[in-house]
Amino acid sequence: MKVIDFHVHIFPPEVIKNKEKFFQRDRWFEVLYSSPRAKMITADELIQVMDEDGVDAAVAFSFAWSDMGLCRCCNDYVLDAMKRYPGRIYGFAAVQPRAGNKAVREIERCIEAGMKGIGELMPNGQGYALDDEDIMTPVVAAAVAYDVPLMVHTSEPVGHNYRGKGTISPGIVYNFIQNHPELTLVCSHWGGGLPFYELMPKVREKLARVYYDTAATPFLYDIQIFPIVGEILRYKILFGTDFPLVRPGPFIEQIKNSGLSQRGLERILGENAAKLLKIEAI
DSSP states (O other): OOOEEEEEEOOOHHHHHTHHHHHTTOHHHHHHHOSTTOOOOOHHHHHHHHHHHTOOEEEEEOOOOSSHHHHHHHHHHHHHHHHHSTTTEEEEEOOOGGGTHHHHHHHHHHHHTTOOEEEEEOHHHHTOOTTOHHHHHHHHHHHHHHTOOEEEOOOOSSSOOOTTOOSOOHHHHHHHHHHOTTOOEEESGGGGGHHHHTTSHHHHHHTTTEEEEOTTHHHHSOTTHIIIIITTTTTTEEOOOOBTSSOHHHHHHHHHTTTOOHHHHHIIIIIHHHHHHTOOOO
16 A cells, blocks of 8 residues: 655745745745744655655645745746656645736646646635635636646634634635536645535535545544544545644554544545546556
8 A cells, every 4th residue: 555645845945944035025924934843844855754654655835825936936846856756746836826827827837847736725825715716717727627636725614723724614615616616626634624514415416526635634633533534535535744744654653543444544545646646546
């Protein structure tokens, strides 16, 4: 059984070294990374941990900058990482949807260069509403045209507050996908609880092309979410860590000991991701 981490963040060394300078250019970046405990890693550091923790491949992206130029710069770094680590790192294209045609052209450039999807978008940090059709329709159209998934940062509408929580909750995601049923959507962080609503048959039908990653689970949910929700929707759940926020090795062990079936483990830890990425079945 191989493992694909569907949610990791990597940064160019110059961004990590001079992050205070970038705080001045992006308020949301400052919110998330100004804490001394907030870690940032390069592609090389990612690969080292993957090797140590038994992760075969990872979906990597940098940050949903408010500035389209910064998105492009970091996308270049991810593309370079893909070339240096083929079959280990699969990139997603970060864009600023408010940039309009520039965002679409960046998606085209990145996908044609080998990236496997778009995201992780952060509407709160980038200054738009997910249900703003004027802003989102061109990005969605590009994702559909290239038949790649679009990943969006989502959050639970209840519970504790934390840095970067945001307001993209299940109701907003549900309305968004109704307007774009042809889109393959990946909701970060268990979709803010949206999978629970898939126990309603009518809702499940509408969410047929919606997937959920498990990024940051130890900070959000009891590990029993895996046998409870993951078993029922095991074909739609994608193992993700939000590394370096969560280290993959200990998290994988928690999942293996959660009570999830062997078939559920195989689907969630790797098979579902391989299907979405259109890479060789594992």
